[in-house]
Amino acid sequence: MNISSAAKAAGLSVKTVRYYADIGLVKAPARSDAGYRTYDEVSVRKLVFIRRSRAFGFSIEECRELLGLYQDQARTSAEVKRIASKRLEEIEIKQRELQSLHDELAHLVTSCRGDHRPDCPIISYLG
Amino acid sequence: MNISSAAKAAGLSVKTVRYYADIGLVKAPARSDAGYRTYDEVSVRKLVFIRRSRAFGFSIEECRELLGLYQDQARTSAEVKRIASKRLEEIEIKQRELQSLHDELAHLVTSCRGDHRPDCPIISYLG
DNA sequence: CTTGACCTTCCAGTTACAGGAGACCCTATG
DNA sequence: CATAGGGTCTCCTGTAACTGGAAGGTCAAG
Numbered sequence: 001m002n003i004s005s006a007a008k009a010a011g012l013s014v015k016t017v018r019y020y021a022d023i024g025l026v027k028a029p030a031r032s033d034a035g036y037r038t039y040d041e042v043s044v045r046k047l048v049f050i051r052r053s054r055a056f057g058f059s060i061e062e063c064r065e066l067l068g069l070y071q072d073q074a075r076t077s078a079e080v081k082r083i084a085s086k087r088l089e090e091i092e093i094k095q096r097e098l099q100s101l102h103d104e105l106a107h108l109v110t111s112c113r114g115d116h117r118p119d120c121p122i123i124s125y126l127g
Numbered sequence: 128m129n130i131s132s133a134a135k136a137a138g139l140s141v142k143t144v145r146y147y148a149d150i151g152l153v154k155a156p157a158r159s160d161a162g163y164r165t166y167d168e169v170s171v172r173k174l175v176f177i178r179r180s181r182a183f184g185f186s187i188e189e190c191r192e193l194l195g196l197y198q199d200q201a202r203t204s205a206e207v208k209r210i211a212s213k214r215l216e217e218i219e220i221k222q223r224e225l226q227s228l229h230d231e232l233a234h235l236v237t238s239c240r241g242d243h244r245p246d247c248p249i250i251s252y253l254g
Numbered sequence: 255c256t257t258g259a260c261c262t263t264c265c266a267g268t269t270a271c272a273g274g275a276g277a278c279c280c281t282a283t284g
Numbered sequence: 285c286a287t288a289g290g291g292t293c294t295c296c297t298g299t300a301a302c303t304g305g306a307a308g309g310t311c312a313a314g
Contacts, residue, residue, distance in 0.1 A: 004260075014261090015303060023301095034310055036261055045254065052253050056232060060301070070250055080249050081241035088236055091229045098225065102218045105183060109215055114208035122207050123197050126179050127172065131291070141292090146271055161279055163292060187270065 003028070006039035010047035017047060025064055026050060046070075058087060130155070133166035137174035144174060152191055153177060173197075185214060 001009075006028075007017045020026045021037065026046045028037035039047075049070055053063045062083060069075045069083075108122045128136075133155075134144045147153045148164060153173045155164035166174075176197055180190045189210060196202045196210075235249045 002261075013303085016301085018262095019302060032261095032310095034261075035263095036310080049254050054301090056228060056253075066250075066253065070254055073245065075245060076243045077239050077245065077247035077249075078241045078243065080247045081236060081239045084232060084236050084239070084249050088229070088232050091225060091232065095222070095225050095229065098218060098222050101183060102215070102222065105211060105215050105218065109208060109211050112204050112208045112211070114205045116203045116205065118200065118202060118204065120204035120207045122204075122211050123193075126183075126193065127176050127197055129291075140272080142272060143270085145293090150270095159279095159292095161292080162294095163279080181270090 001039045001044070003037045003039065006037075006044050006047065009044045011051050012047060020047070020050065023060070025060065025067070056087065057091065058083075062087065128166045128171070130164045130166065133164075133171050133174065136171045138178050139174060147174070147177065150187070152187065152194070183214065184218065185210075189214070 003017055004014050007014045010017065012020075017026075018037075021028055026043055029040055029043050030038040032038055046067060049067060050063050053066050054060075058066060066080070066083060069080050108125055111121045130144055131141050134141045137144065139147075144153075145164075148155055153170055156167055156170055157165040159165055173194060176194060177190050180193050181187075185193060192210060193207070196207050235252055238248045
């Protein structure tokens, strides 16, 4: 399985798969005679795992850690839960930040008439 | 007023102020004989404007545009409102994304016992 | 045999700065 | 007056997670 097939199967771009190989996250298990990266089902499954973890906003380093736990038969669910909980907390913090930003900006936008005149509460507030 | 005083007055780091000068966002209005950047009240006010705009998540390019509108006596409030509304929409999209992420991850975290055993719904879901 | 789609490596660019090197400047103190 | 400490300058590198592109090798089809 060449890199483009693996990328398609995993739902990633070729560039991204090559990048993951470069940083040692998911290396191609083999190379062809011509030096082409060759992937198998196992590595594709890892790539999918990474894609889904990334979609959850886990960083590459967190993905690396999660992938280690994914492959580790002996790890406890507590180890996984710790990382996921940390990520959940980050999400909640970001949500609160976004909420206050949203409310403040929404207030400014609704209070701005948005007509041809120059006076604007948004600019007044920012300045 | 040297760069560190200006930075302190604007609530920014010296590095950031120098960066804004480099990219032509807020240049120092003058230089001393020794080549030191010299700031005045007007430029400090612009720096504050940028800091507050950045805090609202406006990109540097958006800040550049807003700053242009800020300084433009003839601009209409509609022009400002357009940019702010666009930003507000981006925030709302991000909020919805974060919300579904949050719900899904929260569901996984609560369904994981987080004990010494290896079976873990989080990993099962990601893999 | 050639064409076109693949693949390779390496380099540059993205965002919005931060860190640091090496050199210059300024002020205060001994 | 020398020097010590800060502050400032420019320039280079690094960050996260890739994307785009150049130059060149490979492979299958017609």
